[in-house]
Amino acid sequence: MKNALKIGVDVSTYASLESLKDPGVIGEISKKVIDILEKKGQTARLSAVEKASINAVSLLLSKKKPRTSTFLSVYLTTNVLESLCDTVVPTVSSDDNGIESDNHESQNSSSDSHNRQISFSMRNEVIQVDATFEYLFDYFKYSLSKNSGSMNLEKIVYDICTYICFSRAQMFACVHAGGKSVIGILRPISNFSFIFKSIKSLTEVQSMKEFAQYRNKDDLSPILLIRETIEETDVFQFYPCSNVVEITLNNVFVKKTLSSFDILGTLDIDEISNLVRRCALIYDLKLDTSVFDEALKTKILFGCASSTCNSCVLTVATKAERVDEACSDVDQTLANDSPTFSEEEIDAIVGRTYTTRGVKRSYEEDPIVVEPNRNMYRHNKMMKDKRDLLHLKDTHYLTDSALKAIVQYVQSKKKLFSIKEIERLRKRTNSKFPIIHTKTSAYVRFEYAVRAAIFVARKYEHKLDQFDMLNIRFNMDGTLIGNKHIVAISINCIEGGNQCQAAKNLIPLGLFEVQKENTELLRQTLPLEFVNDIKSVKYISIGAKNISTRVRLGGDLMNAVYVYGLAGFSSNYPCIFCTQHKDDLHVTDDTEYDKTVTEGKGKNKQTVTIHVGSTSYHDSTKRARSLAEQTLCLAKNTNELGYKCEPLFGDLFDYQDYCVDTLHMKLRVFDVILKDILTYASRTGKYGAEHVAIIERKIKILNQHCERTVGKRFFFQIETDDKNKTISSHGKLSGHLQDLFFVDSFPYDDILNDDIAKSARIVVNKFKEILVEVKHTSMRRKGVLKRLSLEFVKEFRQSGLRTTVTPYIHIIGNHLFEFDEFNNLGDYNMQGVEKNNDLLSRLYFSSTNPAKNPLLTMLQKLFRMLEMNFQDEKEREAMARFARTGVYDFAEEDSSESESRSEDHSSSLSENEGADEQSESESEETISTSKRGVVDEVVDEVDDEIDSEKSEVWAPEKRFPIKVAPCSQNRFKSFRRS
Incomplete structure (x- = not known):
């Protein structure tokens, strides 16, 4: 090729000739060409070299039978070559196109030099810009030629004006070189100055x-x-x-x-x-x-x-x-009356006209920015697209927050993936979780959940291995989803702090569908292997230390009644912590007394005096409940002391393993106080229309107070079903709304008489003081909670709102300060569990099909959401590996061992991925009983395979040199295979 330089580039390192078309490979070839040119004392623009490299690759691939060659011939024309000694390329034009051809490179070089090689100064509305030759070198280089000695300074001025303000100046200057290199003449000049006049500063x-x-x-x-x-x-x-x-x-x-x-x-x-x-x-x-x-x-x-x-x-x-x-x-x-129009206005009205004589007027294009038809088409298309998006949102029930999250995701990621890829990823993720499911249940092994809970807890408490015992809270709560009673069980590690109680950090243990919540139906619903698994005695390994674990019960009082097998709140002994009779629930340390009772019948009838005092939840001498006492009472075949049947989990939970939930205590006590206030406010002493008028006036006052404090979500009206026309409340008044509702401005005096209004105000304020004291977790004030509890029960009894006390008020007067003495009440708050129940309702109605297997789908989604708390993929893999095998050294893990275990784990997952995909309930076909059997067989095969490889997934007794004791002797010693 004439007037061209041939350069051979070694391409033997690339796999095939087709790979040379890749843009990254073209860039590497171009860099090699430039390196060869520099050795020869020449250089060329990168864009020209890339274009020549592309042509060389195309020429090579266009041959019918391209031969495998180790060298690629790249031809560069002489007009794109330039010497390294500042020689200007003769044929480079000085027009705008020549500048814009390497716009990106020029911008980079100029922007890099802004701070070092250019300066600005302003005096009397005049700005002087001083630039060095190095700053202007690229402009000179691509704007000058031997044929024309003019230099286009438009780009220079544009960059400077952009750096200062927004006005774009147009400037051209001519420099005549006289046959010499223009750059060679300009190089000795060390500084170039530009003067901008008539520049005004803004205030x-x-x-x-x-x-x-x-x-x-x-x-x-x-x-x-x-x-x-x-x-x-x-x-x-x-x-x-x-x-x-x-x-x-x-x-x-x-x-x-x-x-x-x-x-x-x-x-x-x-x-x-x-x-x-x-x-x-x-x-x-x-x-x-x-x-x-x-x-x-x-x-x-x-x-x-x-x-x-x-x-x-x-x-x-x-x-x-x-x-x-x-x-x-x-x-x-x-x-x-007779308007006149100019020549331009007439042309705009009737179109362009020309005189019959004279010179024809020159044609001027109408100043139309955009064609009207095109504007209307664009407007109609935008309106249609917006309407389609709104229809999509309403049809598929997309919330505003969901649509906003999708938009933000697309803005940051710049792309969306197909639903098939998302389904494939979901199935692969679900295969990590060893979920066992039946038609009415879905659960995981207890040891798996405990390890996951400890892994989550260590995210917030890094010194978890320094504890001698870890307390695992066993949260059991029932919820109604549609027409189904679902019992949701989750766990969390108490030592991890209050963050582990949040709904997103709870470890789901199982979901069970029951006909009704009671002890016997729960005993029939919960699988026997699930209960036996929880009864297993436990140890957990963190690093090189074996730490014992203790399971504590969490939940409201009703769930505790079902777990312990008690008669309930309607029995003569409604308290779940002690055996105080329902007539003496109001008795505290300040109100102990002696009473005379008659025992026996006929000749054996006798009168005795007994002492009625306060009770305890842990002291058996003060009538505290115990499993031994329950066994004796059930042996007599009587419902004495409120024992109805054996506990649901046997001797796993003692009565001291349960602590009162302050959230439900707050809700139930405020509900009782409000109910008593409304009952007393409904007593007007009048009848007929006069009674109704008084009730309506009080309802108006209460509704105005609701609108000021909690809004219209909670309101009052006349109970029409009651012939006495009483005041009834409607709506849900949750915990934080109760704090806003029972404020000092509550209209006690407007709806109650003076004495009752004063007493009700005192009762509410006393209870609010208890709630404030319960939240004091940083510093315990000895005796303060007990004093406030006794004062509250005393004021409640003297207020006249009601003559008896409820079980929760009895607990406040007798047991609350004991719990605060031996436990941290904040560790047993069930707010996160209640939020998790609301999440289950949303999952059931939004992302599951009731005709398939909703419990399995909901449990899988809960584990996926739990896994996403760890954004790092390595942490998610470590969590799955530790939960399955218990192998993870929190202090310092061997990288080689970690990699080998990760490979074994991934290979095991890939082998069973096809079978695990059948457990996905959101697939197109309904899961049959045969498929569920296949899934159970896959789980058994995985267990057998892991046992054969001595990975000790479910056999921790092999890892610890300990002797397993029976449950009745020591319930918390080590994990054992049930």
């Missing part, structure tokens, strides 16, 4: 929204708005001059509008239009906003299509006129 005025505003008091002064954030800066300039307004935006503003276009297909320019209108109002200018909006959209879209969106600024011009001038023109037009 800062009152901000506009979150924008800082800069402008002068002069007429039609430019308005500069700047919004600075941590990551980026938005700049907006409104520049009015004569009858035209120029709107200038920086590229940050433009990219924000383009981000919405990539997702929704429309440009979001509402913020820009609002700023334009505000600025126009400042100077009383009348703008055609619709024309401006379309012009701005066209400029952004056309600029994006033509690759000009990478420029620093974008300017849009639109016509403007004064409001007073526009009004005067209209008034003058209306006043004239």
